[in-house]
Amino acid sequence: MTLVLLDTNAYLRLAKRVRPMLGVAFGTKEYVLTVLKDVEEEVHRNPNLRFLFPWFDEQVLADERLAARVRLTQEQKASIDAAASVLRASVLTDPMRFMAGGGSPPSPVDCRVLAHGFVRGCLVTTDDLSMHKLAGEFDIRVWHGYELLKALLNAKAVDSVLVKEIFDALEANGDLPASWRAARHIKFPKIFGAAKK
Numbered sequence: 414m415t416l417v418l419l420d421t422n423a424y425l426r427l428a429k430r431v432r433p434m435l436g437v438a439f440g441t442k443e444y445v446l447t448v449l450k451d452v453e454e455e456v457h458r459n460p461n462l463r464f465l466f467p468w469f470d471e472q473v474l475a476d477e478r479l480a481a482r483v484r485l486t487q488e489q490k491a492s493i494d495a496a497a498s499v500l501r502a503s504v505l506t507d508p509m510r511f512m513a514g515g516g517s518p519p520s521p522v523d524c525r526v527l528a529h530g531f532v533r534g535c536l537v538t539t540d541d542l543s544m545h546k547l548a549g550e551f552d553i554r555v556w557h558g559y560e561l562l563k564a565l566l567n568a569k570a571v572d573s574v575l576v577k578e579i580f581d582a583l584e585a586n587g588d589l590p591a592s593w594r595a596a597r598h599i600k601f602p603k604i605f606g607a608a609k610k
Contacts, residue, residue: 414443416483420526420539421452423558425466426588428474430579431571438483440568444536446561447481449529455522489532496528497521500547511543519543529554540590559593563600573604581603 419427428434435446456462456469468474474549485493501524504511508518519527523544530537530553537548538556548555562579565571580597583589598608 414438414445416533417444417446417556417561418483418526418529418535418537419446419448419452419464419561420523420537420541420544421455422540423538423561424448424452425456425462425469426544426558426583427562427579429466429468430582431432431565432473433477435477436441437570439570440564444564444568445481446538447483449480449526450482451522451525455520458462483529483533492532493520493525493528496531497525500524500527500531500551503550504547510547514542516543519521523547527551530554540592542592557596558590559596559600566601576601577604 435448438445456466463469483591500519501521504518506526511518519541523539523541524547526537527544527548530534530548531551534554536556537544538553538558539545541559545555545557547553558584562571562576566573566576580589580601582592583593597605602608
């Protein structure tokens with residue numbers, strides 16, 4: 414089994430349409446998706462996110478998140494706290510390195526998600542390029558959201574129609590990341606056509 418942690422943006426982009434999503438093994442590597450309680454708390458603390466994603470607290474989704482929640486020993490919690498502290502300290506020593514192209518430094522929640530990936534050897538899914546940069550500095554495995562969607566498609570956990578629907582919805586909502594836009598014709602040529610040369 415390969416545990417895949419979704420950060421806030423990855424979860425919010427997929428959870429409404431990919432159901433069931435969390436706690437269900439898929440693919441030959443038996444990927445299992447989960448979100449941390451920190452992600453749930455981040456959405457609840459942010460009025461803008463609660464407004465934009467009113468479906469987040471639907472009972473079926475709340476139950477799914479609770480059932481798939483990662484259970485940790487005290488030792489794991491201590492290791493994750495220590496790793497999150499190191500990651501956060503690294504961010505704070507030079508936050509400007511994350512701000513190229515209008516980005517922002519990884520938040521404390523971002524650091525906790527990456528700390529789980531570091532300590533537990535999980536794969537982290539995020540479209541936050543600053544998280545990708547920080548993960549690269551600490552050799553933490555990360556995927557873009559479109560890479561997760563491709564793995565779901567390859568495992569037949571989603572179909573081509575749903576993939577197109579997800580891309581279309583993100584684009585219509587102004588939430589299609591540049592990385593997804595760039596990968597659309599390369600990773601999903603059967604759906605969107607091959608990249609133009």
